[in-house]
Amino acid sequence: MSTVEQADSPETTMPRRLTWHGVYTVAQLELIQRLRSSRWKIVLALWFVGVGVICLLITTATTSMTTTTSSNIVPTGQWIFGLNVYFILFMGLLVTPSLGSTAINGDRNGGTLAILQASLLSSWEIIVGKWLAGWTTSLAFLGASMPYIIWSLAAGGVDILDVVVVLVFMMFILAVVCAVSLFWSAKMVKTATSTLMSYFSVALVSFISLLLFGLGTLVFQHTVTDRQMTPSAYSPTTGDPISCEVSTVYTQDFGMNYLWPLLAVNPFVLVADSSPQPVETLAEETGPLAAVQLGVRYARSNPQDRDWDQAWCNEDGTVVSSAEHSARMENYGDIAGPVWPYGIALYTIFGGLALFGAERRIRTPIATLAKGVRIA
Amino acid sequence: MSDGDLSVSADRLSRVFGSFVAVADASFTVPRGGVTALIGPNGSGKTTLMLMLAGLLTPTSGSMKVCGFDPVTQNYQVRSRVGWMPDQFGMWDSLTAREALTMTGATYRLSAEHRALRASELLDLVHLVEFADQPAHVLSRGQKQRLGLARALMHSPQMLILDEPANGLDPRSRIELRGIVRQLADTGTTVLISSHVLAELDEMVDDAVFLSAGRTVARETVRDARLSRSTWHVRAIDKDPLVNWLEEIHVPFALGADSSVSVNISGEENAARFLRDALAQDISIVEFAPRGGALEQTYLQLNEERR
Numbered sequence: 005m006s007t008v009e010q011a012d013s014p015e016t017t018m019p020r021r022l023t024w025h026g027v028y029t030v031a032q033l034e035l036i037q038r039l040r041s042s043r044w045k046i047v048l049a050l051w052f053v054g055v056g057v058i059c060l061l062i063t064t065a066t067t068s069m070t071t072t073t074s075s076n077i078v079p080t081g082q083w084i085f086g087l088n089v090y091f092i093l094f095m096g097l098l099v100t101p102s103l104g105s106t107a108i109n110g111d112r113n114g115g116t117l118a119i120l121q122a123s124l125l126s127s128w129e130i131i132v133g134k135w136l137a138g139w140t141t142s143l144a145f146l147g148a149s150m151p152y153i154i155w156s157l158a159a160g161g162v163d164i165l166d167v168v169v170v171l172v173f174m175m176f177i178l179a180v181v182c183a184v185s186l187f188w189s190a191k192m193v194k195t196a197t198s199t200l201m202s203y204f205s206v207a208l209v210s211f212i213s214l215l216l217f218g219l220g221t222l223v224f225q226h227t228v229t230d231r232q233m234t235p236s237a238y239s240p241t242t243g244d245p246i247s248c249e250v251s252t253v254y255t256q257d258f259g260m261n262y263l264w265p266l267l268a269v270n271p272f273v274l275v276a277d278s279s280p281q282p283v284e285t286l287a288e289e290t291g292p293l294a295a296v297q298l299g300v301r302y303a304r305s306n307p308q309d310r311d312w313d314q315a316w317c318n319e320d321g322t323v324v325s326s327a328e329h330s331a332r333m334e335n336y337g338d339i340a341g342p343v344w345p346y347g348i349a350l351y352t353i354f355g356g357l358a359l360f361g362a363e364r365r366i367r368t369p370i371a372t373l374a375k376g377v378r379i380a
Numbered sequence: 381m382s383d384g385d386l387s388v389s390a391d392r393l394s395r396v397f398g399s400f401v402a403v404a405d406a407s408f409t410v411p412r413g414g415v416t417a418l419i420g421p422n423g424s425g426k427t428t429l430m431l432m433l434a435g436l437l438t439p440t441s442g443s444m445k446v447c448g449f450d451p452v453t454q455n456y457q458v459r460s461r462v463g464w465m466p467d468q469f470g471m472w473d474s475l476t477a478r479e480a481l482t483m484t485g486a487t488y489r490l491s492a493e494h495r496a497l498r499a500s501e502l503l504d505l506v507h508l509v510e511f512a513d514q515p516a517h518v519l520s521r522g523q524k525q526r527l528g529l530a531r532a533l534m535h536s537p538q539m540l541i542l543d544e545p546a547n548g549l550d551p552r553s554r555i556e557l558r559g560i561v562r563q564l565a566d567t568g569t570t571v572l573i574s575s576h577v578l579a580e581l582d583e584m585v586d587d588a589v590f591l592s593a594g595r596t597v598a599r600e601t602v603r604d605a606r607l608s609r610s611t612w613h614v615r616a617i618d619k620d621p622l623v624n625w626l627e628e629i630h631v632p633f634a635l636g637a638d639s640s641v642s643v644n645i646s647g648e649e650n651a652a653r654f655l656r657d658a659l660a661q662d663i664s665i666v667e668f669a670p671r672g673g674a675l676e677q678t679y680l681q682l683n684e685e686r687r
Contacts, residue, residue: 029486033472040474040515115470119531122434122464123487124456369438369452373397379436 030133059152081159082291101202104138104185138182180355187358190365217266224259233317248317260303274347304340387570393442402428404594418574420591434464463537467544471516488535502530522553539570615640615667
């Protein structure tokens with residue numbers, strides 16, 4: 005009987021294949037266990053209430069601020085939207101690492117990982133299944149915050165396309181965080197260590213990147229001496245320059261055009277930069293997301309070259325017309341392109357490497373067993 | 381024996397972890413059908429050997445065939461034919477016993493109907509029907525162990541690898557386990573089992589492979605082991621006539637605490653003759669049995685050799 009069976013299976017080796025059935029089985033197993041723990045429901049309820057309270061406070065504070073400080077018609081929606089998105093992203097980054105950081109080593113310690121490894125599931129199915137389960141859970145948290153994001157739409161001034169794009173970016177960022185956490189859980193023997201490393205990874209891109217950028221500008225900072233034409237006399241009537249002369253100009257170069265990739269990996273920058281605003285209207289946008297978006301693109305183009313005075317003078321010392329000046333200013337307004345494609349590319353590489361590395365750690369049969377790891 | 385009659389044939393297997401040699405030189409075969417024990421002291425490499433057979437660990441050197449396939453190059457085929465129950469396994473605590481089995485069925489790519497059917501069948505086999513819809517965390521240790529066994533059987537494997545399945549079980553659970561293992565072997569499943577409790581293996585296994593410091597050092601069928609037992613335990617109602625008779629016929633003996641004596645007799649034939657003679661002397665013998673289990677003596681001899 006068994007000889008017939010053997011003849012029926014001509015395949016010599018089953019490669020590390022990936023089937024939907026396998027991925028679904030692993031994800032289902034993970035999610036059932038998560039759903040059955042009562043803590044999970046409490047955490048989600050607390051999240052909903054907690055995020056709600058903060059978002060309500062943000063909304064109230066923003067509304068009162070804008071109405072008391074300026075009579076301009078500033079749409080408060082952008083502020084409410086931006087601050088809520090940042091708070092939700094912050095909370096998401098706080099919760100998500102814990103969702104995947106014990107998925108592999110926790111199972112290994114509990115003695116259930118080897119059961120899956122011995123089954124007909126491939127290592128890729130186990131990894132992708134666990135990753136999807138972690139991501140789905142983090143999306144549940146994002147989903148619970150949706151009402152507060154939609155809320156800001158009601159305040160006006162927020163484009164529905166902005167909301168969709170920002171949400172897609174947040175989902176993507178959480179997926180990468182899940183993948184990185186899963187990697188640490190496969191890499192580290194102790195769950196405490198893998199959780200720590202997962203949080204450290206998030207801190208690295210969220211806060212340490214900003215710190216490095218800030219410190220970097222201070223290190224790179226140097227004064228550039230340049231001789232150029234600058235206005236020397238101004239019209240008493242219009243206030244515009246009427247003559248130019250050569251002078252020595254001292255400008256500060258912070259090297260931001262080299263340091264901007266540090267901002268591109270930042271999830272908060274990534275979300276802000278994702279907004280599909282036309283570049284021309286960017287400067288007129290208000291709200292925290294637009295400010296960050298403008299800021300990072302400004303940093304990417306070399307700010308040192310951005311000398312408004314030059315817009316008045318020609319190389320030969322003649323003063324340009326007011327119209328020409330405006331045209332030049334338009335050109336100066338041309339800031340660098342978006343940084344998010346770089347961020348997305350880097351995140352895709354991080355996430356891909358993380359999943360690949362995690363899969364390598366649980367591949368069977370195991371040739372080299374890492375120190376301290378017990379299969380079963 | 382031809383290859384077709386063997387479920388396992390291992391040739392000079394070794395496995396090294398860093399500088400630690402877990403399995404040094406293991407060569408043995410496991411015949412198809414029946415129960416084979418893997419016996420050895422703690423740290424002798426039983427678990428490592430079983431991991432290699434189950435296709436989870438590659439050997440450092442040597443070769444093996446499990447159910448006709450090489451676990452290293454034909455891993456999938458081996459895993460689809462082998463059921464493995466590790467010594468320290470976990471249960472998905474929040475899943476019910478039935479769900480644990482159907483989920484396992486899914487991991488072996490069984491169809492949904494087949495899974496449900498097989499789960500019911502196995503819950504019946506391991507006497508867990510009344511706990512079918514209880515979450516695993518309320519099960520006792522013995523019940524979890526039986527559920528673990530059912531999980532390893534979900535895909536109807538040709539061969540079952542059980543690593544210390546009786547560990548931590550109460551006597552009743554052990555007897556039940558023994559019954560299930562015997563039943564499986566009688567229906568054609570090959571069982572490879574490791575255990576410390578040698579007396580229990582005596583009644584369950586057909587064959588034993590002895591492992592010491594990562595080497596296969598002896599192989600013995602339980603029948604042979606029985607035949608070669610040498611120390612017999614004898615107790616009479618009154619010990620004096622027995623002691624006097626033994627002194628008379630110059631048989632060396634050791635006096636036990638409970639007024640019983642231990643006598644060295646080689647082979648079952650001689651033991652039978654000894655008993656006949658004793659009874660002919662009108663000595664009221666109430667206990668006559670080999671001391672220790674069949675496999676125990678071989679095991680102890682091996683340990684002595686090591687010293």
